[in-house]
Amino acid sequence: MTDLSSLAGRVRDTGRGLAAGAAKTAVLAGVAGAAGLVYGSWEKNQFGVRHEKLAILPEGAAPFRILHLSDIHFIPGQTKKAEWLRSLTEHEPDLVVNTGDNLSHRDAIDPLLDALRPLLEYPGVFVPGSNDYFAPRLKSPLGYFAGPSRQRKAPPKLDWPKLRSGFGMAGWVDLSNRNQSLVFNRMRFDFSGMDDPHLDLERFTGWPQGSASSTAPSLRIGVVHAPYQRALDVLTEAGSELILAGHTHGGQVCIPGYGALVSNCDLPTWRARGLHDWESKGHTAPVNVSAGIGTSRFAPYRIACRPEAVVLDLLPKG
Numbered sequence: 001m002t003d004l005s006s007l008a009g010r011v012r013d014t015g016r017g018l019a020a021g022a023a024k025t026a027v028l029a030g031v032a033g034a035a036g037l038v039y040g041s042w043e044k045n046q047f048g049v050r051h052e053k054l055a056i057l058p059e060g061a062a063p064f065r066i067l068h069l070s071d072i073h074f075i076p077g078q079t080k081k082a083e084w085l086r087s088l089t090e091h092e093p094d095l096v097v098n099t100g101d102n103l104s105h106r107d108a109i110d111p112l113l114d115a116l117r118p119l120l121e122y123p124g125v126f127v128p129g130s131n132d133y134f135a136p137r138l139k140s141p142l143g144y145f146a147g148p149s150r151q152r153k154a155p156p157k158l159d160w161p162k163l164r165s166g167f168g169m170a171g172w173v174d175l176s177n178r179n180q181s182l183v184f185n186r187m188r189f190d191f192s193g194m195d196d197p198h199l200d201l202e203r204f205t206g207w208p209q210g211s212a213s214s215t216a217p218s219l220r221i222g223v224v225h226a227p228y229q230r231a232l233d234v235l236t237e238a239g240s241e242l243i244l245a246g247h248t249h250g251g252q253v254c255i256p257g258y259g260a261l262v263s264n265c266d267l268p269t270w271r272a273r274g275l276h277d278w279e280s281k282g283h284t285a286p287v288n289v290s291a292g293i294g295t296s297r298f299a300p301y302r303i304a305c306r307p308e309a310v311v312l313d314l315l316p317k318g
């Protein structure tokens with residue numbers, strides 16, 4: 001029969017063992033977490049270019065190259081990002097499309113415009129994201145995984161009119177709740193853009209007046225920051241032949257071999273990055289969702305989700 005003192009001793013030993021095991025697990029989790037953050041802050045600067053091809057132009061049209069930028073989230077002092085942005089002219093785009101969230105700091109506008117100066121020499125169109133209107137606020141680093149959220153208290157405002165003017169002075173076209181036709185290579189491109197659905201600011205304004213009755217070769221492109229399903233539905237049902245969006249950061253922290261855990265909106269996570277077809281009420285449109293170039297200022301890491309610009313080569317059908 002086991003005496004009580006030896007039983008108590010074994011319980012004490014088991015307790016010590018469990019405490020030591022828990023401490024070891026906590027230390028290992030801490031080390032793994034710290035290593036993840038170190039890696040993630042390295043990966044956030046591994047900028048790359050994703051190349052896509054789409055045969056959606058009318059037959060006989062000249063190939064057309066779009067450079068899609070999104071979610072730059074610029075902060076003064078980001079020299080590596082600035083140098084990489086300047087280098088993107090090597091892709092010689094016919095058009096730059098910027099789908100918003102350019103800023104992550106109230107003093108970022110001048111250095112961002114400086115970094116984009118070479119690309120501002122090219123034709124461009126843009127829509128804003130919520131981070132062009134409001135500065136980021138310190139939140140839990142895990143807040144990115146809490147799903148789409150609306151701020152309860154208004155965060156500090158950014159000088160979006162100044163950035164919009166900077167783009168506009170260079171000739172880039174503001175598509176916030178606006179539509180406009182532009183002609184390139186003797187072909188008309190009809191754009192319809194929306195303000196940011198993440199702030200419930202979006203309004204579809206249709207296509208440029210008269211464009212529906214024209215028989216000249218043309219292409220309809222929808223542009224929006226956050227790819228909420230309601231925005232994609234509206235643009236798809238209206239006959240967009242291509243939609244460009246950003247906002248998701250591709251999930252920002254992904255599981256290797258699986259992908260994004262969040263899209264920061266109601267878009268399914270498997271669509272958080274890449275070129276996919278969107279269908280609504282019998283209409284279909286290819287949607288390119290950029291994984292973006294930057295990160296949230298207060299969650300400055302990426303894992304299995306490198307920052308990207310996207311070169312979309314549009315080719316004639318057939």
Ligand SMILES: [Fe+2]
Pocket residue numbers: 071073101129131247248249292
């Ligand atoms: Fe963003």
